[in-house]
Amino acid sequence: MxxxxxxxxxxxxxxxxxxxxxxxxxxxxxPHGIISQSAEAKKAAVKADGTIGMAYSDGKPLILPAIKRYLPDFEPSEIVAYAPxxxxxxxxxxxxxxxxxxxxxxxxxxxxxxxxxxxxxxxxxxxxxxxxxxxxxxxxxxxxxxxxxxxxxxxxxxxxxxxxxxxxxxxxxxxxxxxxxxxxxxxxxxxxxxxxxxxxxxxxxxxxxxxxxxxxxxxxxxxxxxxxxxxxxxxxxxxxxxxxxxxxxxxxxxxxxxxxxxxxxxxxxxxxxxxxxxxxxxxxxxxxxxxxxxxxxxxxxxxxxxxxxxxxxxxxxxxxxxxxxDDTTAAAQAVFFDILKDRYNAVKQFTQAHKNHPRLSPMPFNSGYFMCLRCNGVDAGWLRRELLEKHGIGVIAFGGEYIRVAFSSIEKELIPAVFTAIYDTALSAPA
Ligand SMILES: Cc1ncc(COP(=O)(O)O)c(C=O)c1O
Missing domain, CATH: 3.40.640.10 (Type I PLP-dependent aspartate aminotransferase-like (Major domain))
Structure with a gap:
């Protein structure tokens, strides 16, 4: 060793x-190899630093103008240099x-x-x-x-x-x-x-x-x-x-x-x-x-x-x-959070209104990007394919038992129609 x-x-x-x-x-x-020797040189090699495999000119990494043009506020070192x-x-x-x-x-x-x-x-x-x-x-x-x-x-x-x-x-x-x-x-x-x-x-x-x-x-x-x-x-x-x-x-x-x-x-x-x-x-x-x-x-x-x-x-x-x-970040984060929370609430409203569905039961959900439906007497793989082929709706099948829906990616207005299609299709599954 x-x-x-x-x-x-x-x-x-x-x-x-x-x-x-x-x-x-x-x-x-x-290792005390290239990275750590180069870190030492960064501090002490005042005349010339020949340690690292990048290309420098005038103390800055070379950068293609076609890349720099899109990032005018950034120094080349913030764009193309290796990170520690x-x-x-x-x-x-x-x-x-x-x-x-x-x-x-x-x-x-x-x-x-x-x-x-x-x-x-x-x-x-x-x-x-x-x-x-x-x-x-x-x-x-x-x-x-x-x-x-x-x-x-x-x-x-x-x-x-x-x-x-x-x-x-x-x-x-x-x-x-x-x-x-x-x-x-x-x-x-x-x-x-x-x-x-x-x-x-x-x-x-x-x-x-x-x-x-x-x-x-x-x-x-x-x-x-x-x-x-x-x-x-x-x-x-x-x-x-x-x-x-x-x-x-x-x-x-x-x-x-x-x-x-x-x-x-x-x-x-x-x-x-x-x-x-x-x-x-x-x-x-x-x-x-x-x-x-x-x-x-x-x-x-x-x-x-x-x-x-x-x-x-x-x-x-x-x-x-x-x-x-950036001054705008906190406000944008709050707006984005509310978008996701609204979608969550729309899914919650639908699933609560359809509690007694014989073939699909939502697993507990209260956070994140997803919710999951447990399939009772319907194959999750079949349901996924039907939704995709007949309704143009994409969901993920986990094994034969679970359907995962990323409500984070579905507009709030579409949620009732998407879930209606999921629930109705499950009802039409072959026994
Ligand atoms: C539970 C969980 N952990 C980790 C990840 C990976 O995240 P990242 O995109 O940062 O690699 C995902 C992404 O789908 C995830 O669902």
Whole structure:
């Protein structure tokens, strides 16, 4: 093993992080290679910097006029230069400040500086690289975002154990979740991904449900297990009902217990309506970690990033910083939020008015971009195809059992007609 990896592992050895690391997580390090030598040169090479593979003239990166023309307010370095491996320092500091503002009970002492990743997907994938070995189990809500299967199972060789978060009456089934967590805890460690607001259901826990969930994690840690919780907060902030727990559950988990390691993956992609920017953050939180541990684990994340995509997109980070600084942003965010909330309310109104539909029952939803219909006696794949071919309506079928509708993408005025078509088509399904 590389001596730098051994050094990082020594720093982490007495913490749950070390015990939770995958084989890759143990091996990975950030080399004293081109990136770190170039960072040194940036400060001290006053005469000539021949370290980095970019092309400079007059102290600025060369940039094609055809690119610069569209971005007159930006310096070439904000557009075409490589970003630091862990991301633009200002963007990382700003995101941390925003996390503390949006999550008032988050304790700054127990969290790292966020690391920039190429979308929430890359944040989850790097976390899986570092903490999930082939054959190891990771718990998740079922149904789950399909990319979890691709990342945890097909890419990492892990085993996803799905827990249906709701009982037959549509109530948050904390006993079922607790049982699964404690069964894993008895094996010595728990890995779990929590995604609120959820994809595909559109559910976020109430205040009491969030606390009950955290109590389950606490019980697992108290029993002696190391617990790694990924908080996939891709849709953070899209909360439409008053009784929802409106912070990330990361707030509670990062200061919960020395054996609990919480990894928050979130970012502007969904929250700030810039999906294609591929810009997100990973923040580490644990009561059991001090600065040197956060630094060592951050260095491992940098190794995972450097060895996969090298660094995230520079222009996206520069644009994000400008948007945060812009006077119009807060007002536009409020307008966009209201658009989504109006669509949510239109869906809620329809589903409440059609509660007794014999073949479709909505799963609990109160947040996010989506809602999910459970199909009873109708094949979800058939329903999807019928809607597409006969009505020109696109929805997602999950397995044979669920239809997911992204109400975020459907104009409010169209929602009654779209849902009428879905409900009527389900009635016409072959028995
Ligand atoms: C639950 C969940 N997590 C993560 C992501 C990925 O987000 P990003 O576009 O930032 O990679 C998605 C996107 O669809 C998602 O639904």
């Amino acid at each position: 590389n001596t730098l990896a051994i050094e990082l592992n020594e720093v982490l050895r007495e913490t749950p992080v070390f015990r939770l690391l995958s084989d890759f997580g143990k091996r990975i390090y950030f 491996t862990a991301g633009n320092e200002k963007a990382r500091e700003l995101w941390k400040k925003m996390l503390l503002r949006k999550n008032p009970s988050l304790d700054a002492d127990y969290i790292s500086l966020p690391v920039v990743t190429s979308g929430v997907t890359a944040g989850i994938s790097c976390t899986a690289d570092i903490f999930l070995n082939s054959g190891q189990t990771i718990l998740s809500a079922a149904p789950a975002w399909d990319n979890y299967h691709l990342i945890f199972e097909d890419r990492r060789g892990g085993v996803m154990r799905g827990i249906e978060f709701f009982d037959d009456d549509g109530r948050f089934d904390i006993q079922k979740i607790r049982k699964a967590i404690m069964e894993e805890a008895r094996k010595g460690s728990v890995r779990i991904i929590l995604n609120f607001p959820n994809n595909p259901t559109g559910y976020s826990p109430s205040i009491s449900e969030a606390h009950a969930l955290v109590e389950c994690i606490s019980e697992a840690a108290e029993s002696g297990a190391d617990v790694m919780v990924i908080c996939d907060d891709a849709y953070f902030g899209f909360f439409y009902e008053d009784d929802i727990y409106k912070e990330s559950i990361f707030s509670l988990l990062s200061s919960l217990h020395k054996r609990v390691l919480a990894i928050k993956t979130d970012g502007p992609t969904k929250e700030d309506y810039c999906w294609g920017f591929r810009l997100a953050m990973v923040t580490i939180g644990s009561k059991g970690l001090r600065t040197e541990h956060f630094n060592a684990l951050t260095t491992k994340f940098m190794g995972a990033i450097r060895s996969s995509v090298s660094c995230a997109n520079t222009l996206a980070q520069s644009l994000f910083l400008r948007a945060c600084d």
